[in-house]
Amino acid sequence: MNHRAENLYHQITGRKYTIVFSMGIAAVLILLADIAIGPAWLSIDEIFLAVFSPDSVDPTTSTIVWKLRLPIALMAIVVGASLAIAGAEMQTILGNPLASPYTLGVSASAGFGAALALVAGVSVFPSGKNYIVPINAFFFAMLTCLLMYSVAKKAKFSSETMVLAGIAILFLFQSLTALLQYIASEQQLQAVIFWLFGNLFRTTWQKLGISSAILLLTIPLLAKDAWKLTTLRLGDEKAESLGVNVERLRLKTFVLVSILTGAAVCFVGTIGFIGLAGPHIARMLVGEDQRFFLPVSALTGAILLSSASVLSKLIVPGIILPIGIITSFIGVPFFISLMFKKRGGYW
Amino acid sequence: MTKHNFLMIIAAALLIILSGEHAAGNENRLSHKKRITVTDLAGRKVSVQIPAEKIILSFDRHLPTFSAIAGHDFLEKIVGWGKITPISDQNIYREFKKKYPEIMSIPDIGTHAKGTFSVEKVMALKPDLILYPLWAVLDKYEGITDDLDRLEQAGIPTVIIDYWKDPFENSITSTLLIGSMLGKEERAGEIAAFYKDRVGKVINRLANIKKNKPKVYLEGASKEPSQYGWSCGNAGWGVILKKAGAVNIAEGIIKERGTIAPEYLLKTNPDIIIVSSFGGFWQQPDDEMKTVLPEYDKKPMLDFLKAITERPGWGHLDAVKNGKIYGIFDSSYYIYNNIYTFAVVQAIAKWLYPDEFKDLDPGADLHLFEQRFMPVYHNDLQMIEINR
Numbered sequence: 184m185n186h187r188a189e190n191l192y193h194q195i196t197g198r199k200y201t202i203v204f205s206m207g208i209a210a211v212l213i214l215l216a217d218i219a220i221g222p223a224w225l226s227i228d229e230i231f232l233a234v235f236s237p238d239s240v241d242p243t244t245s246t247i248v249w250k251l252r253l254p255i256a257l258m259a260i261v262v263g264a265s266l267a268i269a270g271a272e273m274q275t276i277l278g279n280p281l282a283s284p285y286t287l288g289v290s291a292s293a294g295f296g297a298a299l300a301l302v303a304g305v306s307v308f309p310s311g312k313n314y315i316v317p318i319n320a321f322f323f324a325m326l327t328c329l330l331m332y333s334v335a336k337k338a339k340f341s342s343e344t345m346v347l348a349g350i351a352i353l354f355l356f357q358s359l360t361a362l363l364q365y366i367a368s369e370q371q372l373q374a375v376i377f378w379l380f381g382n383l384f385r386t387t388w389q390k391l392g393i394s395s396a397i398l399l400l401t402i403p404l405l406a407k408d409a410w411k412l413t414t415l416r417l418g419d420e421k422a423e424s425l426g427v428n429v430e431r432l433r434l435k436t437f438v439l440v441s442i443l444t445g446a447a448v449c450f451v452g453t454i455g456f457i458g459l460a461g462p463h464i465a466r467m468l469v470g471e472d473q474r475f476f477l478p479v480s481a482l483t484g485a486i487l488l489s490s491a492s493v494l495s496k497l498i499v500p501g502i503i504l505p506i507g508i509i510t511s512f513i514g515v516p517f518f519i520s521l522m523f524k525k526r527g528g529y530w
Numbered sequence: 531m532t533k534h535n536f537l538m539i540i541a542a543a544l545l546i547i548l549s550g551e552h553a554a555g556n557e558n559r560l561s562h563k564k565r566i567t568v569t570d571l572a573g574r575k576v577s578v579q580i581p582a583e584k585i586i587l588s589f590d591r592h593l594p595t596f597s598a599i600a601g602h603d604f605l606e607k608i609v610g611w612g613k614i615t616p617i618s619d620q621n622i623y624r625e626f627k628k629k630y631p632e633i634m635s636i637p638d639i640g641t642h643a644k645g646t647f648s649v650e651k652v653m654a655l656k657p658d659l660i661l662y663p664l665w666a667v668l669d670k671y672e673g674i675t676d677d678l679d680r681l682e683q684a685g686i687p688t689v690i691i692d693y694w695k696d697p698f699e700n701s702i703t704s705t706l707l708i709g710s711m712l713g714k715e716e717r718a719g720e721i722a723a724f725y726k727d728r729v730g731k732v733i734n735r736l737a738n739i740k741k742n743k744p745k746v747y748l749e750g751a752s753k754e755p756s757q758y759g760w761s762c763g764n765a766g767w768g769v770i771l772k773k774a775g776a777v778n779i780a781e782g783i784i785k786e787r788g789t790i791a792p793e794y795l796l797k798t799n800p801d802i803i804i805v806s807s808f809g810g811f812w813q814q815p816d817d818e819m820k821t822v823l824p825e826y827d828k829k830p831m832l833d834f835l836k837a838i839t840e841r842p843g844w845g846h847l848d849a850v851k852n853g854k855i856y857g858i859f860d861s862s863y864y865i866y867n868n869i870y871t872f873a874v875v876q877a878i879a880k881w882l883y884p885d886e887f888k889d890l891d892p893g894a895d896l897h898l899f900e901q902r903f904m905p906v907y908h909n910d911l912q913m914i915e916i917n918r
Contacts, residue, residue: 222783223797246843247793313756365644369614370810370821372644373752373760384792385757501783501794503758 199475202468206482210260213489217256220493222501223247258386258451259492259506260485261394265447266454267461267484268398269440271476272405274462275412276433277335281346283459284444288352289327290455293448295356295363296323298375302363316378317390320449327352328441332434381452381507383492390450397446401439402481408432409473416471456511457484460518467521487514568707571664571692571700578687581713582658586639587611588647589663593626593633595693595869596661598903599708599718605630607712610655612641625906642671649680657686659711664692664700665765665867668786695765695786697871698773702726705869721869721903728872728895729773732879735886736775744801744882746776747790747849751805754812755837759805761790767806770871774878776802796843802882803849805835806858828914831859835916855916856881870896877913 219230225244233240233248266284273282284290296319299305306315307322331349338344360379364372405412411432414422419429448454461484462476468483469475491509498504567577583606587596590611597604613636626633637655640646643666652660660681667674667690678688689711691704702722709718748767752759762768763784771778779798780790810821811834835857839850849855858874876892892913900907 222791222794242846243796243799243843246846247796250842251793251796365646368810368821369643370752370808370812374754374812377753377757496791499783499788501791503789503791 196475199469199472203475203478203482206479206486210482210485210489213486213493214256214260217259217489217493218248218252220496221247221252222496254386254388254391255383256489256492258383258391258394259489261391261398262383262447262451262454263457263461263484263486263488264481265394265398265401265443265484266458267465267480267487268401268405268477269444269447270458270484271462271465271480272412272436272440273458275415275473276436277345278415279345280463281459282349283462284324284448285453285455285458286346286353287327287331287349288356289324289331289441289444290448290453291353291356291360292323292327293320293445294379294453295360296320297378297449297452298360298363299323301374301378302367302371313387317449321445323356324445324448325441327356328437328444332437332441377505378452379507380505381454381510382503382505383451384503385450394446394450397442401443402477404439405436405477408436409477412436413471413473413476452505452507454488454507454510456514457487460514461487464518464521467524566710568689568711570690570707571695571704572667572690574690576687576689578689578711579658580711582711583607584609584655584657584659585712586652586655586657586660588639588660588666589614589641589643590636591867592661592663592691594622594904595705596708597626597905598721598869599705599714600712601714601717602905604905605632608636609657610637610639610652612643612647613638614641614643622906629906642666642674642677645672647673647677649677649684652681652686653684660686660688661708662688662690663694663867664690665694668695693869693871694867695769697766697769697867698729701869701871717903724899724902725869725872729875731890732774732875732887736879736883739775739883739886741883743775743777745779745798746771746802746804746878746882747779747795747798747800748804748806749790749838751807751811751834751838755834756841758789758792758795758841760787762787766867770875771878774875775882776878792842796847799847800849801852802854802856803838803847804856804858804878804881805838806860807831807834808860811859828912831857831912831914832916835914839916853916854881857912857914857916859912859914870899873899874913881915 218234219225219227223244225233225247229240229244230248230252233245234253237245237249270283273284273287274280296307297316300316300319305319307319330352331345334348335345338348360375364375367375411422411427414425414427415429415432422429444458462480464483465476465479469479488506488510491506491513494513495504495506495509498509563579563581565577565579567575570576585596585607586609587593588611590613593608593611596608600607623633637651639651639655640648662678667678681688689707691708692700693704694700702725705718705722705725706715709715709721712718747761748771749759749761750767761778761780761784763778763780763782763786765786768778768781768784768786772781779795779800780788783790783794811831812821813830813834835855839845839855844850858877873892873896876887876890876895880887880890880892897907
């Protein structure tokens with residue numbers, strides 16, 4: 184009997200390992216496609232040479248590969264993974280399937296921070312050239328996270344209150360941004376709209392470095408708590424009876440995902456859908472066990488944003504199409520088809 | 531029928547009755563008025579009472595063109611406009627304001643560009659005519675078609691003009707059209723002839739130049755220097771470039787307006803880069819960010835051009851290596867999208883073919899135009915070269 188249970192366990196986890204593994208491969212393949220595809224139509228050999236010996240190709244090719252395609256393609260992976268992880272853990276700790284950086288108003292407040300810099304020239308912290316907009320966005324994202332957390336605590340993490348508060352914050356910052364747009368000159372208006380659409384073209388190696396560092400620091404900290412976070416989904420009492428300090432775990436996780444979200448949205452703008460859909464797709468695939476849920480969420484987010492990046496280059500070659508617009512195109516049909524397949528509730 | 535529709539019909543009916551009475555009462559006084567049907571730049575047939583005396587400019591940036599055609603009493607004719615430019619207090623408005631402080635009290639009807647357009651306000655101003663630019667219709671701003679329908683139902687003719695989609699044929703047609711509606715055919719004819727002549731100088735000479743046409747990248751700098759701004763395909767700047775004898779690298783990639791992908795630009799390696807900036811451009815000092823208006827001081831503009839060349843990969847572009855970077859800076863949409871485009875065509879042609887157009891002096895032609903047709907002088911247009 185015992186033996187059979189163990190077998191079954193290995194069967195189930197084995198299947199889940201396979202999912203993680205194959206999604207990892209899919210992410211790498213899409214990353215490669217993202218690097219290979221672009222309006223300059225470089226050949227695979229050229230790209231290969233440019234990556235491994237940049238001096239042997241002409242300077243324009245090496246600039247295209249090193250300064251444009253690589254950082255942007257990697258940023259798609261990092262931001263996609265960051266947003267999906269942030270969404271996954273927000274859903275877990277708040278016990279709310281609608282939680283995500285977008286629905287909790289974090290993206291909207293980051294947008295307001297950016298608009299404030301672009302329209303009014305106001306920076307909340309003195310910061311160097313090129314970082315005024317992201318730092319403002321980051322600051323407001325953090326502010327909203329903090330606000331949402333205190334609301335959550337007051338409301339004892341009740342789903343309805345959280346969602347309502349989140350939507351209220353979303354509206355508040357959206358109208359504040361609209362107000363700024365109203366007083367903006369045409370140039371400023373364009374810059375704000377472009378920021379709000381969300382796109383990866385502002386990526387530099389330095390910005391990529393910051394976002395990746397934060398992602399790489401956050402993952403092990405979250406992974407360490409994988410079991411504890413899994414118990415949260417059984418309900419607070421059960422988690423506590425298993426020896427988990429629920430309050431502390433929530434606070435710690437919330438701080439981590441806030442920073443993660445802030446670091447992702449402040450450089451790329453509003454990319455709404457991934458933080459919500461990524462974790463749900465992952466949950467449908469591997470369930471609540473955080474050992475699998477966390478990496479699969481990250482990979483789903485990365486794959487979604489990376490495919491959006493590829494698609495944005497294919498739809499109208501040669502021009503910049505904001506990736507935020509494409510993301511939902513890819514994600515929504517897939518998301519809905521999965522929802523119909525899993526008829527029994529999965530939440 | 532919804533309540534809303536019902537109210538609209540009542541309002542429209544009242545308006546018709548009132549305007550009928552109004553017309554009857556003024557019949558004798560306005561006997562010189564007549565009704566004509568014009569074809570506007572969107573191909574619509576519009577019935578207009580001429581000479582139109584109360585006009586609304588849907589975008590205040592048509593002020594220079596309108597004042598050129600309407601002549602000395604242009605201000606009396608503007609009963610309202612969509613205020614969009616003075617928000618950032620453009621220099622051109624400063625010039626107009628100095629001489630005509632009344633422009634500040636022209637009623638604002640809002641603008642579709644920001645979703646503030648008010649049909650009610652337009653009706654309240656009882657204009658003979660509202661001028662609407664084609665690009666705004668093509669851009670399909672939210673609610674624009676509905677609002678134009680509503681105005682039509684209310685008996686307010688909307689005439690669509692264009693200085694953007696085709697800044698040559700359409701500019702001339704629009705100028706003549708506005709002139710005919712204002713009863714200023716002669717003046718409009720002179721302006722159109724001047725415009726045609728100055729552009730013709732370029733086109734005729736280009737026909738005999740047998741060189742390879744230079745590849746040109748023209749960017750409307752709408753963001754901070756590190757970010758690519760917009761370019762035009764087959765409209766606006768795209769058409770201007772073509773007329774000035776350039777191969778526009780955005781053509782075929784961008785339909786009307788859009789942003790080119792950086793790597794496409796690097797791969798195309800243009801011979802000449804032109805940066806245009808209207809209504810201010812972005813500057814990024816160390817710890818703040820702001821838009822700066824072009825003034826007489828060339829330094830911020832040159833700084834901007836230099837900052838642009840620091841984008842990844844630009845050091846390898848032929849245009850940058852040869853110092854072929856030019857800027858057209860203007861504090862408003864005065865030069866582009868307006869009656870002045872001839873000066874820009876001349877300037878670009880001169881940059882592209884310096885030997886062939888040595889004798890051309892766009893600045894002098896612009897000045898001449900202003901002396902003949904304009905109520906104020908336009909003194910903040912800057913056409914600059916990076917290596918000067």
